[in-house]
Amino acid sequence: MLHRPRPVARPGCHATGRRRPDVAHTLRSVVVASCAVCLVGACSSPPFENPSKQGAPAGTDDAKGDERVDAAPAAAAGTAEPKGPSVAASTNDVDRTPAAVGTEAPAFRVRDDEGRWVQLSDFRGKRPVLLLFYPKDFTSGCTAELSNFAAKHDLFAKQGVAVFGVSIDPPERHHAFRESLRLPFPLLADEDGSVSAAYGALAEQGDQRFSLRKVVLVDRNGIVAYRNESYRVGDARHFDEVVEAVARLSKPAEAGERTGP
Template sequence: MGLSKGSKVPEFSLQDQDGNWFHSKDYLGKRPMVLFFYPKDNTPGCTAEACAFRDAYETFTEQGILVAGISSDSVSSHQKFAKRFRLPFLLLEDTGNQVRKMFGIRNSFYNLLPGRETFVVDKSGKIAMAFNSVNALKHVPKALQAVRQMKEV
């Protein structure tokens, strides 16, 4: 069973597309985040999802929300993907799938593809929304809805 609403986000460290280390502990309890796990750079669904997050990026950042995409692709693959599609957010390398396992994300499509799941993390470091869908274009609207609900509380 994966992490769900109200779960505390585990601490983890991963490299971003520029080779810099991202440490979740630097943000947990200090800043809200959107973490989206996706199967693979440069595939049609993942590109559509990443570009949807790119197009909504300002909406998230205006509210102080950090956005990061996570997949098992390498730093170099992430760097090319970010440059090709002008992705302004962090892409984090989880080559051993350790963070994916921490979050309890299961494979999809007959267990052949890494799962696609988005988490909205509130300022306290707890999950405000967990959304799992193979439909890449549903993730950004769900995340934006969760962000609006967080503001209302």
Template structure:
């Protein structure tokens, strides 16, 4: 099982879809984070999940949160995915699944697919919500509900 409510997230840095380095250290103490781990760019479930975050992105930013998607796909794959579906948030490339392991996101479906897990993290870097479900629906709504409780 992944990180639990109350756990502090590990510090990490990864490259985003533009080749820039994203570091949690730049956000801890400043704003909440919504971090969703997903299996793969341009697949039906992952596209549905990413688009649900896109469609409610303004509600997240109005509450001061940064939305971040993470998968093992390359920066260029993320760039294409973000452009194709007009995704306004950061997509991070974790090709060796280093951050996925730090968050203890387990594989699903007979240990074949990378897991789908969403975390809401408060300004202090502590998990206030985690949701692990391979179904793409429900991640965004649960994250927004958790964020509303702290904003």
């Protein structure tokens, strides 16, 4: 029987009786394992992002860059174009009615029933002016209205108030109407409707135009002190309200006369 000689152990190897591993095979195994590790790591790592999008530490250029990017929309949102007065304020705080109480009365210059020119500025600093706007001469409602004020004319005159009836009728018709009622105050012929329009008392229906029934009281300084938007001839309270407004207006003047030099 032949005996195979026992392998001799070489330096650096264990005499285990096993074959020495193939170097090439070992290297291939290592490479494969390394690649596997790399693949696993790639799957578990987040995808690449710009450092500036990952919250770079404060004080770095990237952090500053983020602040600039984020601040831009905020600055744009906070930058408002110049605005005019608030719409809400104009609506809630300001009376848009023409010739509103507390505003300067619109100036006018028209002829009265005798053809004389009458202008509001003639009374400024001298006397209050009471304007009685009415629709038309020789109508029942207007006849009753002007007759009521005519009956109290002495009271208005005593308080220094100049009274005028106003409608769009011409001077000639005004004169005939005034004579028929023996009115103690003039009637102004607002033929083009400009005065009625300026005081918010003009109505237009198709090709017809007329003054609305309103009462406006202008003080000595040319400021609207009182106005009645819907004066009712048959309601005594409306007439009394006008009389009270005139009385209130005359009190400061009387006090001033007593306390003045």
